[in-house]
Amino acid sequence: MPDTIRAAVIGYGAMHHFGWAHSAWIDHTPEFELVGVCDRDVERTEAAKQDWPGIETWNDTAEVFARDDIDLVSVVTPHFTHAPIAIEALRAGKHVVVEKAMCLNVAEATAMVGAAEEAGKTLAVHHNRRHDGNFRRIKQLVDDGEIGEVFQVDLEAGGYGDPSHGWYTEKAKGGGLLYFWGPHAVDWVLNLVGEPVTGVTGFFFKKVWDHVDIADHAKAVMRFESGCVAEVTYSRINAAPRPLWRILGTKGAILDSGAAATKGYEQVISTPPQGSVKLLRVSDRGHKREEMEVPNLDNDWHNYWQDLADHLLRGGPVPVSGHDGRRTIAVFEAAEKSAQTGVTEPVPYE
Secondary structure, rough: OOOOEEEEEEOOOOHHHHHHHHHHHHHHHOEEEEEEEEEHHHHHHHHHHOHHHHHHEOOOOHHHHHHOOOOOOEEOOOHHHHHHHHHHHHOOOEEEEEEEEOOOOOHHHHHHHHHHHHOOOOOOOOHHHHHHHHHHHHHHHHOOOOOOOOOEEEEEEEEOOOOOEEEEEOOHHHHHHHHHHHHHHHHHHHHHHHHEEEEEEEEEEEEOOOOOOOEEEEEEEEEEEEOEEEEEEEOOOOOOOOOEEEEEEEEEEEEEOOOOOOOOOOOOOOOOOOOOOEEEEEEHHEEEEEEEEEOOOOOOOOHHHHHHHHHHOOOOOOEEEEEHHHHHHHHHHHHHHHHHHHHOOOOOOO
């Protein structure tokens, strides 16, 4: 591959401006060149031309895949289209970045991984929220042993409100309630704990919102090899939300309300530190206690793309591989199976 990675973005829809954000990250990374944008909607490709003067646009992915001068495609389309588009792109000889959630199920994820291996191309999953400033600070504190051995991690988001949100609320297209915010949370937990998952127990509630076919409240309880337990909860019927993060260790705890977390992609390259996490440390068998606010690090989402360039051009590691992305999907699948069987289920590929 030459020194420049020529890239195309597939999908320029309105969902959180992800297509625009991917284009911005690509355009900002010196090793990448944004060649063009593909979307079935002509109005969207016209908007892309206005946003990125000089790019090419297409309304059919076949046109993109037929181009020998495009090295990589970034797939920013609804979840149910990720697997077929990514597999076709890989078979056409393109490297692929796929937006989270990676796909709908483990079978699709495995097919995507297999297509990448067969083609000898890179499949990367866009779990860029590992670069959030609050998560970066939390991971640093945990890795530095500030709260001792971590034995419980709780993550909770959502609230009380109508979940109607286009294709997201159709299970066959979006995957279900956990696929809203769960890709961030489960990837955070897997990255933070850094151990194999030995089992998942799932709980799903359908109580209020009958006009959509996804759950109103979902919880996945993950147990790790060391015995550490993590709970990931997302709800649309939670009238009393708890802090985003609560991490318990043998020497203290970390709390984060999530108030300073990124609210969108208006500033996609990076943002200065915002907010803080609360660090609680105990000693003398609990008789001494100190509490402090530790400033968050900066949100450096762009570094995902720099890491990807380093992988493709200089042999560095894939920032988030297809195997990594499949772990998150496998947790979702195990949680749903557990909710049906009533028992803790193993996680494939762990």
